Amino acid sequence: MVLCVNNVSVSLERSRIVDGIDCQLKAGELLMLLGPNGAGKSTLLKAISGDLPYGGSVTLSGRELGQWRPERLARQRAVMPQRVEVNFPLTVEEVVQLGRPKIASGRSDLVVDELMNELDIGHLRHRLVPGLSGGEQQRLQLARVLAQIIDSPGDRLLLLDECTSALDPAHQQMVLDLVRRLAKAEGMAVLAVVHDLNLAAQFADRLLVMKAGRLVHEGSAREVLTPELLDTVYGFTARVVELEEGYPMVVPRRRGPSSAYTAPVNPSCRQAS
Amino acid sequence: MIRDAAGRLGFAPSLVVALLAAALVALVSITSGAYPLALGDILSVIIGREASDPVASMVLLEVRMPRFLLGFLVGAVLAVSGALLQGLFRNPLADPGLIGVSAGASLAAIAVIVLGNTWLGGWLAMTGEWALPIAAFLGGSCTVLLAWRIANRSGQTAVATLLLAGIAINAVAGAATGLLTFYANDEELRSLTFWTMGSLGHAGWDDLLVGAPFMLLALLAAPWLARPLDAFLLGESVVGHLGYRTDTVKKAAILVVGLGVGAAVAVSGLIGFVGLVVPHLVRQLLGASHRVVLPLSALVGGTLLVAADSLARVVVAPAELPIGLMMALIGGPFFLALLLRTKVI
């Protein structure tokens, strides 16, 4: 196992945000973490990223996180936070190279070049980051975290917090496809927080569903994404359609009357007309 | 050729230009001054021969030389400290003056001057001629730490809080300084005027001996922080993700700034604007990577301060303008022009 999370809890300002989570992740596996807003997904990810203190145990390659030397840990575990704001005039290439502390700047780095091309930011390499669109910045951050661990020996863990939230559908596909390919080819373990159920169904090996700090479901997309679960966890009604591509698709039902909706007319408007 | 693919000035050519500018300003500051020296005399002194003017060697070697070196060091340290703080706080407004570090350093120094004979007698006995720089260093470090503590909540630096904290720290330090001034006697007041206006007018080898070790240490330590500080630009949590010990980096940066600014304030009083203007200018021209910003800020800061000082001592000759005043006169409008021209910080 690359990652073992045992009975992990996180409390923030005296309220328990994450409550006794257990999960495991093996090399080459792409695990996606689902759940409504406030379920504790990002908090759990931050605990595993070392950003928040936690109770319980988190081990990477069998070793408790706190016992790793930071610089060693950074070669095995990469973290893409939900938001990274860059206000200073760094170029795209400079930011990606921050993931490669061993390579002297200015030296061409094949890994960095390839990742930038794969993520469709190669043409932006000399642009300043503050001037880029949200989607471009998100791809750039992904390039940086991938560059950090992609060629390290040993177990590697990639933690992604909503890494496609700012992307258009084509780039969402491109990015998750790359992540999945790398997971399989390089044996990277990936834990990703996502909101888009259909992307999760399409790309994840396994899904975890959290609600109110607890793990409520775990399994394949077909097992987890059921109308009942969507109703109990998210509180919305949906059909789940089995696609011929081999994974399910969630089709939410529209709320309220579906046709011939007439808005109430404001009396004052009627008078005026 | 000069500009790189990103349209910025290249590091190597910029370094050469900055070194040339530093050399030029060194030449100007050593050859010009209120006291007229013949070129022949200057050359004679440089090659170690007897000059026709008996005071030529004294003016050059004992006054202009240490003054140039001290000015350059102070300018370099202030600019590098500004760059470090701006990286640490991810905020281009964080300058030693603005967040109160300089005020803290000078308050500590003034306290030593005024209370040295009474309450702080033990301090003087303990530290001897290092009393002022060490006190200024402690004052500077404590202030950075305080500003940091106040502005940092759960790993995020609240920019507005930082600036408000800086204003409050400046106000408190200013009031405490005023209080000390109120109780100072005439002779102590005389030493105080120098601190508040900033001056290199008294600079000599002994100042250099006292201040230079601290400032050089700060300048030499700064490059080690370049990479982690680049990571800081992406946010404090990213620093840890990239394998740097966030806390250690922070403390080291605070120590370096306290050390450098403390020593700079101890030997030259309060000189503003260098820490704000210089890193900003360097970032505009060369980008934000600290491996570029730190060395070039040092060179440009030193050059700018020496240039301002050279001007300050000839413009109203035989009198001199306080260097702090001169810096604000040059730096203020320059900074405004820079802000008008650029959109990205």
Place this chain on the structure above:
Amino acid sequence: MISRLLVWLLLAAAFGSSAQAGDSPRVVTADGAITEIVYRLGLESLLVGVDTTSGYPEQTESLPKIGYLRALPFEGVLALKPDLLITSEQAAPAENLERLARAGVQVEKLPSARTPEAALERIVTVGGLLGEAEKAEVLASELRSKINRIQQASATRGNPPTVLFILAAGNHSVMLAGEGTSASALLDAVGAVNAVSGIQGYKPANREAILASRPDAIVIAESTPGQFEIGSWPEVERLDAWQSGHRLVADGMLLLGFGPRLPDAMAAVNEVLPAPSNVAANDS
């Protein structure tokens, strides 16, 4: 004194310093009162530069200004190629004075004068430094007799009158002169006492303290003429002393310099002090 000057001349000659060895020395003064002495002795032709506290007489305007006497520049002073720098013990920074001395400038730091006797002594000292000791002695004794006359007149007063001494410097603020200041020294000289006790040096004025002081006379020293506007200080105007005309508004350098104009300053203050009968009336 003359011998000291001779020693210096020899030194200058030994250094090969240009042709002035036989000429009169080039002098820089850094202290308003000392500059006044030089002018009063008619030796202003020796002056090649003065500091910014030297604003009297007006002719000083045409001389190069070397800055404030507490921040004397080394090169600026040296550039005037002075043979002699006469200044007071307030001069700073010490490093630059020491360097000037090493560069061959004779640096004379005279003690601040806080009594008429010290003021006269300083005149003699300055005269001696400039090779005009006799002239200075004559001036000093002339001033001494004026001072004596004033002091004899003031001695006839029984109780010493109380004086509120205000320093108007900077905008919208005034300072009260306390103990250990030239102001209280001037009051001593004319047999008056400070109406405000318990303050050391010059401290920002407390309006209530002004009212509470109930002085017999008010003296206001301005650093620039017309600086003190009575309209902004109703509590000063309210004082009996102001209403009854026992008031003096005068130039700060005149009042506080302790230079050759000291008798004038003393006479001016003495003039506004109430006559003995008035003092008694106020006491009741």
